[in-house]
Amino acid sequence: MSEPLKQPQFPGSISTGDTLQSTSQPRGSETRALSEAVHAPPAERFPTYPTAWYPFGQAREIRHRPVSKDLLGRRLVAFRTAGGQIGVLDAHCSHLGADLGRGCVAGDTVQCPFHNWRYGVDGLCSHIYTGDLIPPAARQRSYPAVERHGLVFFFNGPEALYPLPFFDGADPDDFIRARPFGMTLRCPWWLVGANACDLQHFLGAHDRRLAGPAQVSCPTPYSRRASAPFAVVGASWRDRFTRWVGGPEVELSVTDWSGTMLFVTARFRRTRSYGLLTSLSLGRDSVFVRGIVFVKRSRFSLGRWLLDPVNLWLRRYFIKEFLRPDAELAARGLRYDPDRLLPCDDEMASYFTWLAQTTGGSDGGIAGWTEA
Ligand code: FES
Ligand SMILES: [Fe+2]
Numbered sequence: 393m394s395e396p397l398k399q400p401q402f403p404g405s406i407s408t409g410d411t412l413q414s415t416s417q418p419r420g421s422e423t424r425a426l427s428e429a430v431h432a433p434p435a436e437r438f439p440t441y442p443t444a445w446y447p448f449g450q451a452r453e454i455r456h457r458p459v460s461k462d463l464l465g466r467r468l469v470a471f472r473t474a475g476g477q478i479g480v481l482d483a484h485c486s487h488l489g490a491d492l493g494r495g496c497v498a499g500d501t502v503q504c505p506f507h508n509w510r511y512g513v514d515g516l517c518s519h520i521y522t523g524d525l526i527p528p529a530a531r532q533r534s535y536p537a538v539e540r541h542g543l544v545f546f547f548n549g550p551e552a553l554y555p556l557p558f559f560d561g562a563d564p565d566d567f568i569r570a571r572p573f574g575m576t577l578r579c580p581w582w583l584v585g586a587n588a589c590d591l592q593h594f595l596g597a598h599d600r601r602l603a604g605p606a607q608v609s610c611p612t613p614y615s616r617r618a619s620a621p622f623a624v625v626g627a628s629w630r631d632r633f634t635r636w637v638g639g640p641e642v643e644l645s646v647t648d649w650s651g652t653m654l655f656v657t658a659r660f661r662r663t664r665s666y667g668l669l670t671s672l673s674l675g676r677d678s679v680f681v682r683g684i685v686f687v688k689r690s691r692f693s694l695g696r697w698l699l700d701p702v703n704l705w706l707r708r709y710f711i712k713e714f715l716r717p718d719a720e721l722a723a724r725g726l727r728y729d730p731d732r733l734l735p736c737d738d739e740m741a742s743y744f745t746w747l748a749q750t751t752g753g754s755d756g757g758i759a760g761w762t763e764a
Contacts, residue, residue: 432730432741438582439753441465441548441673444650445556447572447682448480448537448544458502460493464548464673469493470537473500478539479513480546481532486517492532513537541569543684554614559655559666559686560647567666568700570685570708577681577722581673582747584681585654587718588646589618589743592736597717599626603641606739611647616746618739619645630713638663651747667711681719685711 441464448470453459458471460483469483469492479502483492490506497503501510501518510519515534517526536552538545541564545556558564577584587593594600600622608618621643624635638660647655651671658665666686671679685708690696733741 430730430733430735430738430741432733432744433748434730435580435676435728437748438580439751440676442581442650442652442751442753443547443549443553444652444751444753445545445547445552446652446672447670448546451478451539451542451544454478454544458493458495458497460491467491467493468535468546469502470544470546471497471502473497473513475500477513478537478544480535480537480544481511481513481515485509486530486532540564541567541684543572554612554649557615557647557649557653557655559657560611560617560645562666566688567686568689568704570687570704572682572684573708573712574680574682575719575723576674577679577719577726578677578724579679579722579726580677580728581671581679582651582744583722583726583728584669584671584679585646585648585651585747586740586743588644588648588654588656589739590737591620591739593718594622595625597721598714599624599628599631600642600644601625608739608742610746614750615647615649616743617645617647618743619643630710634660634710648743648747650751665707665711683712683715
């Protein structure tokens with residue numbers, strides 16, 4: 393049975409290319425009527441495992457052998473062929489189900505440890521040791537895979553709906569990354585991207601006071617960009633340092649791809665920070681979030697040796713600390729209930745509507761696949 397992508401429609405949804413100026417001005421004493429309608433989709437509209445790009449892990453993990461992991465409700469194996477190609481396949485062999493992650497790489501294939509069947513990066517079996525004819529069912533699901541910045545990314549569908557994204561208008565080759573950090577949150581995956589649209593929480597959780605209206609646009613059918621100016625008002629040494637180095641205001645911009653990759657740019661007057669948050673659904677109520685901090689590579693070799701590592705370390709530290717309040721609260725549990733959203737949550741409601749409308753996925757298998 394093929395499983396269609398979910399494409400629900402909701403009132404108030406926005407379409408590709410629309411640019412909206414938020415009504416969420418700083419509010420002062422303004423009180424909005426509770427009777428104002430806030431439309432947000434029910435939780436059932438969100439798939440458990442959205443169709444999107446995900447990091448599999450570090451490329452060096454598969455330098456010498458295949459590696460399998462439990463991801464998105466199934467077991468996947470990644471391997472690098474002798475020719476350097478990256479493959480990501482279902483890990484359980486189509487013969488008797490052995491884990492290909494326990495096998496080895498043989499030329500341009502991964503070899504099953506049980507009876508030595510071999511599969512290419514396209515998932516097709518190319519060799520059966522006994523010389524038997526290869527049956528049509530001797531194939532693994534294969535996933536589009538890309539290596540970038542020393543990480544392996546895969547798309548959980550038969551074809552990528554869009555290329556592996558990066559920061560708007562930026563060339564990945566101009567950037568280097570820091571060591572990723574991770575956190576397991578007890579909340580649905582779709583609350584991760586909503587955090588950037590939760591304008592109320594920035595003051596309480598991050599000491600950032602909203603300083604103007606939010607801007608929202610949808611550059612592509614699968615991405616949504618939200619940005620807003622904030623004043624850095626905290627009294628901690630980190631915020632004082634941030635004001636000294638960067639300036640008193642910051643324009644935060646988040647480009648969200650399918651709710652699973654959030655490219656965050658913080659534009660200060662004198663500097664700019666780049667962070668990627670990837671979220672990997674662990675089920676209906678928990679998600680693993682990985683933070684990856686980037687800096688622009690120095691143009692001179694001395695800078696690459698001396699400045700870039702320090703720059704990366706500092707940015708990683710500050711961004712991780714910036715996210716700490718969210719992470720600590722979400723690690724203790726957050727819930728999604730559209731009926732509890734108030735008019736002041738309208739930015740979040742709009743985000744949920746967009747996400748449910750544009751993100752397909754599944755509750756077990758992989759969307760778009762025909763079950764063998
Ligand atoms: S289980 Fe993989 S070849 Fe038999
Ligand atoms: Fe936050």
